[in-house]
Amino acid sequence: MTQGYGPQDPNQPGYGQQPPQAQPPYGGQPPPYGAPPPGYGQPPAPQAGGYVADQAGYYMGRTLANWPQRVGAYLIDYLIAAIPAFLAVILFSGTDAGETPSAGAGIVAFLLYLVSLGIWIYNRSTMMGRTGQSWGKQVLNLRLVRMADGQPMGGGMCFVRDLAHILDAIPCYIGFLFPIWDARRQTFADKVMSTVVLSEG
Numbered sequence: 001m002t003q004g005y006g007p008q009d010p011n012q013p014g015y016g017q018q019p020p021q022a023q024p025p026y027g028g029q030p031p032p033y034g035a036p037p038p039g040y041g042q043p044p045a046p047q048a049g050g051y052v053a054d055q056a057g058y059y060m061g062r063t064l065a066n067w068p069q070r071v072g073a074y075l076i077d078y079l080i081a082a083i084p085a086f087l088a089v090i091l092f093s094g095t096d097a098g099e100t101p102s103a104g105a106g107i108v109a110f111l112l113y114l115v116s117l118g119i120w121i122y123n124r125s126t127m128m129g130r131t132g133q134s135w136g137k138q139v140l141n142l143r144l145v146r147m148a149d150g151q152p153m154g155g156g157m158c159f160v161r162d163l164a165h166i167l168d169a170i171p172c173y174i175g176f177l178f179p180i181w182d183a184r185r186q187t188f189a190d191k192v193m194s195t196v197v198l199s200e201g
Helices: 067-093 105-129 136-141 155-164 174-180 188-193
Strands: 142-146 195-198
Touching: 067 105, 067 136, 067 142, 067 174, 105 155, 136 142, 155 188, 155 195, 174 188, 188 195
Parallel strands: none
Antiparallel strands: 142 195
């Protein structure tokens, strides 16, 4: 005689039977026996945007110009622009002590100073803003670019950047030395304008 305990729940497995396994979604393949659940032991996801931090001296995988290279390019730019002004100084030094220079000499000297200023603005703003390179940077294979997209920053912003070098000079000129130890080799003006100087040599 079989002893009953009431009707059996149809959802409960019978004695000695294995409980039902979770079914994979329609069309999916079940995981192999003994495989860990999805996501277990996987490497952490990259940061937002897939950005990987650069090592010191690099930006977006490209080498940054070091301090001697930047100083060399600046000196080349300065010497080229200073040639007309130097001629003006020679013109005035030819007069005797106490002698008042003639009006013609004064006008020529003034024009020479204007030429120096024009060369500086063209080289450091117009040309570098369009290509990222002044004459000095061309010689040393350097290029000034925006950090946002790696492109030249334009003439107007290059002019503002040159004015921003005042910030480098205020604290005992330490801003000009900042690229020696800064990870991105930037001056204070570079940080304000969000620019870097790349070495393409």
